[in-house]
Amino acid sequence: MKFTLKRWRFCSVLLVLFTLFAGQCLAQDIKGPIKIVVPYPAGGGSDIVARLCADKMKDTLGQPVIVENKPGAGGRVGTEYVKGLPADGSAMLVVNPALFVVNPLVFSKLSYDPEKDFEPVAQIMTYQFVLSVPATSPIKDIKGLIEWLKKNPKEANFGSPAAGSLPHFFGLLVGKAAGIEMVHASYNGSAPLLTALMGNQIPMGIDTFESESAHHPDKIRILATSGTSRKLPDVPTFKEQGLDIEGVGWNGIVVPAKTPKAIIDKLSAAFVKAIKSPDVSEKIKQMGSDPIVTDSQGFAAVIKQDREKWTPVVQASGFKAE
Amino acid sequence: MDLYSNLLLGFNTAVTPMNLLYCFGGVLIGTLIGVLPGIGPVQTLAILLPTTYSLSPISALIMLAGIYYGAQYGGSTTSILMNLPGEASSVVTCLDGHQMARQGRAGAALTVAALGSFFAGCVATLMIAVLSIPLADISLKFGPAEYFSVIVFGLIGSIVLASGSIIKAIGMIVVGLLLGMVGTDVTSGAQRFCFGVSELADGIGFVALAMGLFGISDIISSLEKGEKRDILKGKLTGFMLSKKEFLTCIPATLRGTLSGCLLGILPGGGAVLASFSAYMLEKKISKDPESFGKGNIKGVAAPESANNAAAQTSFIPLLTLGIPSNVVLAIMAGAMMIHGIQPGPRVITSNPELFWGVIASMWIGNLMLIILNLPLIGIWVRLLSVPYRVLYPAILVFCCIGLYSVNNNTFDIGLTALLGLLGYIFIKLDCEPAPLILGFVLGPMMEENFRRCMLLSHGDPSVFFTRPLSLSFLLLSLIMVVAAGLPALKKKREVAFQGDDL
Structure with a gap:
């Protein structure tokens, strides 16, 4: 069988039709x-x-x-x-x-x-917030933290990775629930906050679990996590420790x-x-x-x-x- | 011996053919991007990050680390040849390095930079291996009060040691402080001097500032000078050092390496502080301080070894504490996380072959860099003989590409053009931009730490004097000011600082 000019034309018409049809089908699709x-x-x-x-x-x-x-x-x-x-x-x-x-x-x-x-x-995805203290700190849980803060009101400072971040506002929630006036010190991101915590430059820090989990329990101690259920098997949530607060980032x-x-x-x-x-x-x-x-x-x-x-x-x- | 077996483990991991290949690839890419003005390690690592998914975590980290310190090597090339510092730490290299290039001694400057960097890299690697854990603990002793005092020390030092007009030096630092104010205030989250432009909310980009003030303004003023505007003023001489030069560089390199190793571990501006302080130290103890800024070879050797040492020791906080001390290392931390390794104190125990393998690869990488770079010097130097009318458009194009790639945004290019104009005005007014850079980098850090310290002490300033480390730096600053005011020294200063540099 020979491919004549006519046959070629027929084929190309088919091809064009097919392309058009395919284009029609793809109209609901995302281009590029x-x-x-x-x-x-x-x-x-x-x-x-x-x-x-x-x-x-x-x-x-x-x-x-x-x-x-x-x-x-x-x-x-x-x-x-x-x-x-x-x-x-x-x-x-x-x-x-x-x-x-x-x-x-x-x-x-x-x-x-x-x-x-x-x-x-x-x-x-979602991520929990955590409240942590330096590993050398005498504070072991949220109850202990509240007692300590009441005894040392001049030390009632908490660090967050940025002013206006969710950890900053979560810290305010903690202070409100505990009935303690806390001073907020913002850091330039999670890394400097962690350094300050590890070096015992600040009594507590609030950040995302992601930023702090690797350092627990060698250098910092996580006192509570912010979700409705536990993130770490041995660390209770805020709710379990008597502070009626929870929240996650996403x-x-x-x-x-x-x-x-x-x-x-x-x-x-x-x-x-x-x-x-x-x-x-x-x-x-x-x-x-x-x-x-x-x-x-x-x-x-x-x-x-x-x-x-x-x-x-x-x-x-x-x-x-x- | 423990260290011995650890290093053995490291070298066993690092010298597998695959890892050697990735190490070589990393340093090669690093050198190339270091040489291209504006395209820095940050953008390169970000682009190459996805390609490391399929690699083993060790190979991936070896390659990424190679790119980082390779770029430090390559970065000095553009500083010396084109007066284009790619990052804060190579600003000081421009001062004497570019002068040497203008005198036809670019080859010698590049050789000194390469040898100094190699030596510093070796020492710093050894230091990471032996001392990383105790050193990381020292860096934790630095609270806001200590940071503030160190920065005060640095700024006062740069004023006291400033040359020529002290008024101009202070003026430039103040301009730098003001430019550093632009952006979001860390303490309160408020926007300052942003004029509603979102792109300014992160402040003026460092790359934009350095390129504008150094590179672009240099091009404008070169073009103004008319016909004879090639960079090269003298005859091109070889890149071998004379015996005398070699000997004078040895102590400078040693001192630079030491300041780099120590300051590099500080999170934040470690590398910048290191190269500036190494330069200041050299000038202070030099018998002929007036030759600095006019092509003194020690002014290249010291800061170059300092910034390379600092680049290496800045890995210490990441590997031992899981704290990235700059943007590049933050990307490396991300790369570790992609491979399921949480950077932090447990890396050494849970992944010893990774920890020691990366350290061993750094030494191997430094060796590769020197072998790669020494023969290339001849080629780079020949770039200077390219006619300026061909060279400067090329430099500008590369600058634009680099600037765009910092944030994938054209805003930075426009900003650089403006800053270039500002730099040109400074040249006309005979004001050196180096103190401005120092103020720009350190000013915001000083403010942030001062305010944080006052917040944490509930407004009690005595905290700066009751903490021993902080007190000692403040006392040192005071001694410097008093010493500068003493008549005997003052006289010496006037004789000494007639140059017009830092």
Whole structure:
């Protein structure tokens, strides 16, 4: 059989039709490579999780998924950046309570509105806060801490990794629940806070479990964790020790507002699958966080719940970022 | 012997063909990115982090560490040849190194930098192996009061030892302090001098500042000088050192190494303090301090060995306490976590082959660097004979790429252009930018620690004088001020400091 010109034409018409048809099918799909924007420098907790997810999702979605770091201004630069990207699922952002719950309360002119500019996709992990003291400290538990603070009011200081961070506000919750006026000293991140704790420069520090777990119990002693259940088998929660407070931080994924529902669902499912895969879960646990994942509705509920929880605390602190 | 068996374990781990390959790859990449102005180890590590997923944690860390100290080696090349410091610690290298290059002695400057760095790297590696645990404990003794006093000591030292117009030196430090104020206040979380620009909330980027004040302003003023504007002023001489130079460099290198090893373990500005103080020390004890800033070879040897030693010993807090002392090491900590190793005090006991393997690889990496770099010097030096009209656009392009990659943001490029203009004004006013850099880096640290200390003591300033370490640094500062005021010394100072440098 010979390929005549006619036959060639027929073939190419078929080909064109096929391509058009395929294009039609893909209309609900996401064009081009998908990027997960991490508004922090590479190497941090949220960056690592985003990279782990990206690695899994490229197989689930069948297209390249890359992580882009856009650090600056405690995450605000990256958030502003994603706000302006196309709402077609090709750009996602990793967010946390500081960006989505605290910032709207402490900035009078915030360049984004968490509710109007973004749609939640999935919560991908949570992390507990811990209260720790230097390993050389005589304080053994929360009860002992409260007694000690009442005896030494001049030493009633606590350190947090940053002013206006959730550990800062959690510390205020602790002080309120214990009925003690505590002075807050902010450090320039978790590392300097840890150094100060280990060197006995400050009587106690509040930070995420992830930052402090490795040093327990050689250099610091964790007195309590902030979740509803124990994070460490031998360390009771605040609730168990008589302080009625709890709270966790989280990382979640959002996309620019007006992204089609079908695309959000597709991305959400891909995240749930990625986090639930055993190796990713295991790595998140190794980092000291919890691989707790929810879909878009679940994440929206978490954000709403945390707004209600933290708004009175932040407002009572009088903290303003400008 | 315990140390012996530990080191043996380390070398056994580090000399497997695979790990040697990754070590070589790391130092090679490090050297290359160090030489490209603006593209620093931070961006490179961030880009290469995902590629280490598939490696074993030891190979991954060996490679990443290699990139880090390799970049310190390479970084001195641009400082010397182009007056472009890539990071705070190589600012001082520019002062005498670039002058040497202008006199056609770039080869000798690069050789001294390489040899000094190699020596410092070896000593620092040995020190990590022997002393890392006690040293880490010392660094914990540094509370806010101690930090404040050390910084006061550093700033006063730089003013007392300043040359030429002391008023100008103080003025430049103050400008540096003011520029350092921009950004989010650590203590209160308030935004200062940001004018609603989110990109300024983290302060002015160091790379942008150093490039603007040194590199870009240098290009502007070179272009102004008209036809004959090649960097090279004299005849290009060989890169071998004379015997006399070699001998004068030995003590300077030793002193630089010592300050680097000690100050490098301090979290925060260790490497910066180390290279500045090494330079100041050399100038102070020198018989001809006026030659500093005009191409004195000791002004290259001391700070270069100091910053390389500090780069190595800055691993001590990470490996023993799990505390990253700068951004690069924070990425390394992230790399460890990806591999399921929590950086912290338990690394030594739970992963001894990793701990000692990385240390052993540092020595091997330093050896590779010197073998790699000495033959390259000839090639780098030849860059100077490239006509300036070809060279400067290339430098500018590389600067822009580097600046963009710091934050993946174009804002820094615009900021650098402005700072370049500022630097040009400083050149016209005959003001040296080095004290400004010192004020910029140390000022915010001083403020942060002072305020934290006052908060923790509930407003009682006596804490600065009751803590022994803090008191001793304050007393040393006082002695320096008094000594500078004494008539006999004052006279000597006036004779001594007629140069126009630090």
